[in-house]
Amino acid sequence: MAERPRRGRPPASEQQRQQQRLDISRHAVALFRQHGVSGTSGEQIARAAGISERTLWRCFRSKEACVEPLLSKSIDAFRAVLRTWPPEVELAEHLRAAYTPVLDGAEDIEAVLAVIRMTHDEPALRATYLVLRERAEPAFAEVLAARMGLPADSLEVRMQAAATSAALREATDDLVTSTTADGIPPAVLQEHREHVADALRRLTHPPAPSI
Numbered sequence: 001m002a003e004r005p006r007r008g009r010p011p012a013s014e015q016q017r018q019q020q021r022l023d024i025s026r027h028a029v030a031l032f033r034q035h036g037v038s039g040t041s042g043e044q045i046a047r048a049a050g051i052s053e054r055t056l057w058r059c060f061r062s063k064e065a066c067v068e069p070l071l072s073k074s075i076d077a078f079r080a081v082l083r084t085w086p087p088e089v090e091l092a093e094h095l096r097a098a099y100t101p102v103l104d105g106a107e108d109i110e111a112v113l114a115v116i117r118m119t120h121d122e123p124a125l126r127a128t129y130l131v132l133r134e135r136a137e138p139a140f141a142e143v144l145a146a147r148m149g150l151p152a153d154s155l156e157v158r159m160q161a162a163a164t165s166a167a168l169r170e171a172t173d174d175l176v177t178s179t180t181a182d183g184i185p186p187a188v189l190q191e192h193r194e195h196v197a198d199a200l201r202r203l204t205h206p207p208a209p210s211i
Contacts, residue, residue, distance in 0.1 A: 021059050021069045024049045028066035029111050037064065037122050064124040067115045071129055073102050074112050075136045078168055082143050092201035096193050101175060101184070109184065117176045133169055137161040160203065167199035 027048040031040040042063050046056040060066050081099045085091055102109045119126040138152070141161035145152035148160070175184070175192045184192070 017059075018069070020051075024051070024056065024059060025066050025069040026108070026111060028063065029070055029115055032067070032118060033114055037118070037125065062124075064122075064128055067125055067128060068132060070108060070112050070115050071132055073108055074116065074172060075132055077102050079136060079139050082140060085143065085147075087147075090201070092197035095197040095200065099193055099196060100189070101172060101192065110179075113176045113179050113184070116172060120173070130169075133165050137165050140164050163203050164200060167203065168196060171195045171199065 024045065028040070028045045031044055031048060035044075040063065042053055042056055045063060045066060046053045049056070056066075060068070077100055081095065082091075084098065085094050102112050115125065116129065119129045137158070138161070141152045141157050144160050144164070145154070145157045148157055150157050152158075171192060174195065175188070178188045178191075179185075
């Protein structure tokens with residue numbers, strides 16, 4: 001017996017789902033910047049993104065969670081540079097040469113920085129941001145474990161990964177206070193790289209105790 005042809009749209013690929021989440025995130029952040037989080041509804045986000053509310057809530061558990069795809073760009077940028085860390089180069093020097101706070105150029109950079117800026121005054125957004133950073137720590141631990149010659153789940157490696165994440169968070173929080181509507185001035189970006197590199201150099205090479 002011949003198979004009946006499927007009706008309706010074919011299921012979306014993972015890449016299409018991720019792109020849809022990012023598109024929704026961009027619209028949500030634009031509305032949050034214009035009206036504030038409390039002044040923006042899920043209905044408004046769905047309408048701006050050209051989707052139904054039902055689709056919105058299938059993609060995100062709350063309106064605050066809509067910022068996750070854009071916030072992830074900042075975390076992914078550090079994770080990407082960490083994974084390309086050459087074995088013969090110190091981490092601080094690699095970061096000075098290769099690290100940028102956001103992947104994919106300037107398209108989303110102001111939106112990403114705006115979200116991080118909003119987390120300072122919006123507890124729900126701050127909670128989302130901190131959870132995303134915590135979820136990234138195992139990826140940091142994998143790289144650090146290989147360099148330290150220890151299991152990724154060892155306490156020493158997990159503490160190093162947590163400290164790395166905290167240093168990056170603090171440097172990024174400081175960065176957003178120095179940006180303009182045009183993005184990150186080159187001098188500010190270089191200073192940010194230096195702050196991250198110096199913090200991680202101290203973590204990986206603590207000063208010898210004075211006698």
